[in-house]
């Protein structure tokens with residue numbers, strides 16, 4: 176796709192996107208990047224003020240924005256998101272699952288209620304939201320992106336609960352792809368390595384490491400590879416992208 180010199184490329188113009196976890200980190204970067212390339216976006220998160228800031232950044236690109244405060248664990252909120260997209264956009268081309276939470280602890284003594292919480296947010300919520308949005312995505316031959324983690328590919332001590340939910344998310348994406356490709360729907364898993372976001376900052380604190388954002392992947396760089404994959408020619412499906420910071424952790 177080309178545009179006159181100095182003009183932004185709007186390869187997602189007239190497309191619509193729903194981005195969860197849009198109030199922070201990677202989801203925020205993806206929502207703003209999609210809006211900058213012409214997509215109308217529905218931004219979903221729980222923190223009202225952070226969500227309003229992201230919605231305003233998207234609006235500066237002249238696209239329509241739905242600002243939907245929602246807890247993805249709530250069935251009522253999921254139904255509301257679907258109804259908003261149907262009523263305001265009438266279609267959905269791109270669904271990005273970025274919302275998640277993380278906890279660390281050894282299997283021997285980690286809290287089972289933390290595990291239940293991670294399951295609800297990291298695995299059950301993307302499953303349920305995908306179910307709700309699938310009719311719209313099927314009719315637009317849309318695309319679904321799961322922001323996953325390299326811990327879904329190789330787990331480590333201390334991360335059993337988070338990694339188990341992310342392994343499950345990979346299984347969900349792989350099964351779904353097999354089910355929806357025939358309808359022209361593409362499914363992408365992005366396995367992010369350590370990325371400079373609030374979640375990673377908290378993890379550094381829990382691990383007792385010094386947080387040095389410059390040595391980590393930048394959220395805008397994850398957004399740029401996601402958009403690259405979403406814009407790929409329709410004869411190709413990019414199924415999985417694994418990333419890691421170029422520099423080793425200190």
Ligand SMILES: NC(=O)c1ccc[n+]([C@@H]2O[C@H](COP(=O)([O-])OP(=O)(O)OC[C@H]3O[C@@H](n4cnc5c(N)ncnc54)[C@H](OP(=O)(O)O)[C@@H]3O)[C@@H](O)[C@H]2O)c1
Pocket residue numbers: 195196197198199200201202219220221222223225245246247248272273274275276296322323324325366367368369370371372373374375
């Ligand atoms: N950062 C990393 O190093 C890294 C590495 C590998 C994978 N990932 C994955 O990348 C994705 C994005 O993470 P991030 O680093 O950008 O984290 P983040 O900055 O902590 O953002 C997490 C987002 O999830 C939302 N969220 C959490 N629980 C929710 C719920 N119940 N309902 C609705 N929204 C909820 C948060 O919303 P509110 O803040 O509004 O509550 C926030 O927008 C996650 O899937 C994460 O597992 C991150």
